[in-house]
Amino acid sequence: MTDNSKGLLVILSGPSGSGKDTVITHALEEMNGVKLSVSLTTRPPRPWEKEGEDYYFCTREQFQDKIAAGDVLEYAEYNGNFYGTPREPVEEWVKAGNTMILNIEVIGAEKVRARCPEAVSVFLVPPSMKVLEERLRARDTGENPEVIAGRLKIAERELGCAGQYDYIICNDDLKEAVKNLKAIIHAEHRRTKRQIGFVREVLKKC
């Protein structure tokens, strides 16, 4: 992807329980021109899921063709199904000057960063591991303690990757976290590389 675009590609990562989904939902509600990337998957659609809204659905073969064609920015396999970020919808939306948010984990983030160096990456952290544990227990849907312990181990590993991101937001207070994500998006749109064309236009008319 080119770097001349006025648009913005935002990678958002954070451990399970950091509140990524909630923060994104609020930011989307409060901002114009900001969309969440819809994933491509080989998992069969559930009856209520809509193509292009919940997921882009495709066969395993189609997914592999897209990977080969460079049309998947990052992907992973869970439970025998592929999940990935399709390049085209992201590129089109960003080229038009808008903001696309990718809600992806640290390995996917690394891949997108390599493919799209102009992407802005944000890591959401919990205020403490204790709070993270409490949040994971509170949303516990009957998992045994080992499952939560396993998630905490993964969270620890993920937090170790925070330094690879451009920004770090602590999600202690939801309102503050949303405000900070919005501020990052607003500020990044004001980056010189995204505004210098406008200054050139002003000067041309001198």
Added chain:
Amino acid sequence: MTDNSKGLLVILSGPSGSGKDTVITHALEEMNGVKLSVSLTTRPPRPWEKEGEDYYFCTREQFQDKIAAGDVLEYAEYNGNFYGTPREPVEEWVKAGNTMILNIEVIGAEKVRARCPEAVSVFLVPPSMKVLEERLRARDTGENPEVIAGRLKIAERELGCAGQYDYIICNDDLKEAVKNLKAIIHAEHRRTKRQIGFVREVLKKC
């Protein structure tokens, strides 16, 4: 200045008539922990001016001693008087995790950038040269047309330096411009280099 500080040094430049003072005044009113740097000058104080509020006043000799000691981040001479940015108050305020705004022109900005590479620089541009001209005429206090023409020439030259700044804000709408400056300050505080210490603290307690 060290780069480990959580605080922020913001350079704000823009041509005369771009609205720097008004944007700063509003941003200061709406944010905590943000101050405008007070300049050091050899100009004699006017009766209503307060030391440390309007300016830090000193003799020509004291000013030159401070320059020699590296205690002036940037300075210039106008009408036979020195004006500059004293290092110490800026450094102390920023070290404490706060934000200091320097309202300085492009040459001063270049000097501060060289001394403080961690500084974040913002350039304020008018929506067009026509609007800038109208603003300069509106605030005209009886200057002859040549004065305004001269200011426009300087503005043109300054706009040519916008590419050296980190961010560019167009001051078309005052409210939007203030919002953007605030967003940049909020976002820059979330930069990984200013937050990674917090993540390390969270991980230490694992």
